[in-house]
Structure formats: C-alpha cells, structure tokens
Amino acid sequence: MPVISARSAAPTAAPYTPEPDALLRQDPEMAELIFGELRRQSDSLQLIAAENFTSPAVLAALGSPLANKYAEGYPGARHHGGCELVDAAERIAVRRARALFGAEHANVQPHSGSAAVLAAYAALLRPGDTVLAMGLRQGGHLTHGSTANFSGRWFDFVGYGVDVESGLIDYARVRNLARAHRPKAIVCGSISYPRHIDHAAFREIADEVGAYLIVDAAHPIGLVAGGAAPNPVPYADVVCATTHKVLRGPRGGMVLCGAELAERVDRAVFPFTQGGAQMHTIAAKAVAFGEAATPAFTAYAHQVVANARVLADALDAEGFDITTDGTDTHLITADPAPLGMDGRAVRGRLAAAGIVLDICVLPHLEGRGIRLGTAAVTTQGMSEAEMARIAVLITSALREDADGARRVRSEVRELTERFPPYMRVKRGE
Known part of the structure; x- marks a missing residue:
C-alpha cells in the first residue's frame, strides 16, 4: 500500500497518509497521475517562485x-x-x-x-x-x-x-x-x-x-x-x-x-x-x-531570503545578469542573454535536467528572462551550500551537451534524494 509521511524537516511532524486503496480501485488512471506528480515534485528541483510544498497537516485538511x-x-x-x-x-x-x-x-x-x-x-x-x-x-x-x-x-x-x-x-x-x-x-x-x-x-x-x-x-x-x-x-x-x-x-x-x-x-x-x-x-x-505563527516559520522565512540572496550571487558569478543586482525576497529575476540564450530556451534546457523554473518579461528588454524562487527548496531543508550548488547545476545544464545534461539530471536526483519534500512513496503489502 502506498504511504506518504512527512520528513522531519517538513513544516510539521504530523504524517500525511492518504487513503490510496479506494482511489487505486476506483480510478487507477487518476491514481497513477497523482503519484506520478508526487514523483515529479520529489525528483526535480522546484524553483518556481509561486510554488511551495504544503505541510502534511494542510494536505490532510484539504482532503477532509x-x-x-x-x-x-x-x-x-x-x-x-x-x-x-x-x-x-x-x-x-x-x-x-x-x-x-x-x-x-x-x-x-x-x-x-x-x-x-x-x-x-x-x-x-x-x-x-x-x-x-x-x-x-x-x-x-x-x-x-x-x-x-x-x-x-x-x-x-x-x-x-x-x-x-x-x-x-x-x-x-x-x-x-x-x-x-x-x-x-x-x-x-x-x-x-x-x-x-x-x-x-x-x-x-x-x-x-x-x-x-x-x-x-x-x-x-x-x-x-x-x-x-x-x-x-x-x-x-x-x-x-x-x-x-x-x-x-x-x-x-x-x-x-x-x-x-x-x-x-x-x-x-x-x-x-x-x-x-x-x-x-x-x-x-x-x-x-x-x-x-510559530518560531520555526520565522526561521524558515528568513532562510528563504538568505537562500535567494546566495543563489542570486552565485548565478551572477556564473554569468547571468541579475536584475536590481540582487533580491530582498524569495524571488530572483535574471537575464540569460550573456550566456547566449533567452528565457524560453533556458526553461526548456533546464526542464530536461530536472530543474523547473519560470520565464518572465524583463523591463526594457526585448527577450524574456527567467524567474526563480527559493521557497520550495527551503521547505525541503536546503540552505546556502545547496543554493551555490544549484547555480552550478543550472549553468552546467545550459553549457553541456546531451550527455552532460544527463549527468546534471543525475546530480539533481542525488540532491533531491537528500532533501525530499515528503518521504518517498513506498509500495508493499
């Protein structure tokens, strides 16, 4: 039976244990999509600024x-x-x-x-x-x-x-x-x-x-x-x-x-x-x-900002043009033109490597840039060291050939295995 439980680093310690049997019996097609999405979220880096991982308790209320x-x-x-x-x-x-x-x-x-x-x-x-x-x-x-x-x-x-x-x-x-x-x-x-x-x-x-x-x-x-x-x-x-x-x-x-x-x-x-x-x-x-309202969330919010600042600085060092020269918040916008690419091309290349982010309009520029956020990866427990590594993974995925992109994908999986948003789906009796 598939079971999902929260990591200790997740927002709360309460487990999220859905009732999968009914869904598997009634609609296996939809059940597979739902667990497939869980795997996608767990196996790739979620850098979309508007997304996060809710706590197991929030998921339990939603399914109540x-x-x-x-x-x-x-x-x-x-x-x-x-x-x-x-x-x-x-x-x-x-x-x-x-x-x-x-x-x-x-x-x-x-x-x-x-x-x-x-x-x-x-x-x-x-x-x-x-x-x-x-x-x-x-x-x-x-x-x-x-x-x-x-x-x-x-x-x-x-x-x-x-x-x-x-x-x-x-x-x-x-x-x-x-x-x-x-x-x-x-x-x-x-x-x-x-x-x-x-x-x-x-x-x-x-x-x-x-x-x-x-x-x-x-x-x-x-x-x-x-x-x-x-x-x-x-x-x-x-x-x-x-x-x-x-x-x-x-x-x-x-x-x-x-x-x-x-x-x-x-x-x-x-x-x-x-x-x-x-x-x-x-x-x-x-x-x-x-x-x-808890001290743990206060620490989390400040870590989100600290992570965004480190990621912005690291991307700047890798050649991206960071708008406003940095960030005060969870999000970063950047122009990848110095790397010879526009936002759409960057998003596609990174998606193949398991790195998910957005494109955005950049003021006064013809092409599109990229928008990244650190809320989700911070929920997973990542901190400044991981942000520096993510910047390297991003630029490596853009500069490498197909074999290099596969190597980046493997490194992304290794990172997300160390910092899963929820415990892995386990299948058994």
Whole structure:
C-alpha cells in the first residue's frame, strides 16, 4: 500500500497518509497521475517562485470531509443548514489571519489571488474608474490592467514602471503619474519585483491624490508572516494576497482591511463575485496560518531570503545578469542573454535536467528572462551550500551537451534524494 509521511524537516511532524486503496480501485488512471506528480515534485528541483510544498497537516485538511459541506454566506449567516462546525473553522481562520498580519478584518473565502483582487476592486471601484498600477511589462500581474483580464476591460489602467538603470520602482514617476491622472485607486505589487516595496511612499502618494491604496502582496505575504518583509497592512486600505507561495498554505486567496471597509469587502466576495465558500480550503488556510505563527516559520522565512540572496550571487558569478543586482525576497529575476540564450530556451534546457523554473518579461528588454524562487527548496531543508550548488547545476545544464545534461539530471536526483519534500512513496503489502 502506498504511504506518504512527512520528513522531519517538513513544516510539521504530523504524517500525511492518504487513503490510496479506494482511489487505486476506483480510478487507477487518476491514481497513477497523482503519484506520478508526487514523483515529479520529489525528483526535480522546484524553483518556481509561486510554488511551495504544503505541510502534511494542510494536505490532510484539504482532503477532509469539510469538502462535502456547502457553506454559502458567512459564519452565523449561512444559506444552508448544518454549518455549525464549518462556521467555527472559518472563525478560526479569520482570527489567525488577523493576528498574524495585525489586520482589523480578514476575509479568507477568495478562491485565488485573482479573486481577492477582483473583490478589492469590486469593493472600492466602479467600471470606468482610473487605476494606477505597475505596467505588465514592468512586472505587473494580469489583474493590474491586462486587456485579456477583467481588470483591463472594466477599468482604465495607467501603468508605472521601474528605472531603466537600476530596475527599481521610480517613486517620483509614480507620483507624477498619480498627479496627472488622479486615479481612484493605486495598486502596488508585482509578480517579478525582487525588492521590498516602500508602502509608506505609496501611502503618501495615494493620500496626496485622494486615492485608495491596494497592496497586492501575493508574493511577499509569507515573508511578512515570518517577519522577513515589511508589513503592508498599516499602510494599505486593502491588502490582497494568496495563501500558497511562501506562506505555504493551500492554493487560495484572502483580503485584509480595516474595520471601516469590512462590510464592503465581505459583500464584494459574497455575494458579488463568489458563491459557496470552499470549507476544506479555508480549514487548510487556518492550519497554515497557525504554522506561520510559530518560531520555526520565522526561521524558515528568513532562510528563504538568505537562500535567494546566495543563489542570486552565485548565478551572477556564473554569468547571468541579475536584475536590481540582487533580491530582498524569495524571488530572483535574471537575464540569460550573456550566456547566449533567452528565457524560453533556458526553461526548456533546464526542464530536461530536472530543474523547473519560470520565464518572465524583463523591463526594457526585448527577450524574456527567467524567474526563480527559493521557497520550495527551503521547505525541503536546503540552505546556502545547496543554493551555490544549484547555480552550478543550472549553468552546467545550459553549457553541456546531451550527455552532460544527463549527468546534471543525475546530480539533481542525488540532491533531491537528500532533501525530499515528503518521504518517498513506498509500495508493499
């Protein structure tokens, strides 16, 4: 029977033991895919900045009978009966989120980070309002004005960017754009900005033009929880975030705000943009918030940043052009052009060697770069020495021929065997 249990270095010591027999009997095709994905995650280096390994306890909550419960509405005001226990679960999640981030109000129902941003816009804006946000080519998210997304279709977005030479946000330019366009809201946040954002500066600009300040903290919120990044809550009218990534919870979103906007935010989530809450996911969020409040998570968050800085320096030494000359966070963006390749080619070559990362748009450059993150490998227990080795493996995979790439793949397996995210799948009686 396949059994999965947590490594001692994993987020919690509790085992995750799924019930594989029923799935194997009922749907062996899907069972094989699920265990195949576990093997893929375990046998390759996961350097995607938006991904992590949840704890066994989070996985257990996700696979719990709470998945069966329809809980449309909010605790104490549901549209279905039998919600007493899931009401308690949601209240726990809200209480833990508020305490973790120092927020007066938390809504933990958004199904994703995009859903959280949609709710923030719905609470504060009306179609046609002007919004100032980071431009998509500068590192903005789809919800920051892409015409393929609801944001770009419903609102009039103006994009700000980064300084050409430093790659850092040009706050003077942000102020000038705000004065010129008088936006209803200013959004700060990025999917590929590796430095801390000056929330106080954004607050000052927003106040000057009478705009709401929305912080999209999808990437750094886990670092905030661990004290490794500045907390945007004291400065923002609304903070939108995901609960996965560095926070190491289930895939989902949340919205944090002050008491004066609580009702507007709640009504924007339900009934305006979503229906029934996913109670198994909310319970898993509560578990993750509890884990993030521990000293062990604080140490983890700081190690994530330390690992990212070492990896950035090592990649720079190997010839990559590191944007902003480094990182303050879990993510790194780099231009591989000095190695004679673009991001797409790098991603393909590294995938063949068992190294998984993203491509991204780099400001002011025609080609695409790469985006790496250290959250997942840090969860596995890797530290600075492993980051230096990973940089060598990356460049070796790009410079070697097919035989060399196979050797790199073998070294990747050796590394992941030393630092598995979960105990290996064991088959037996």
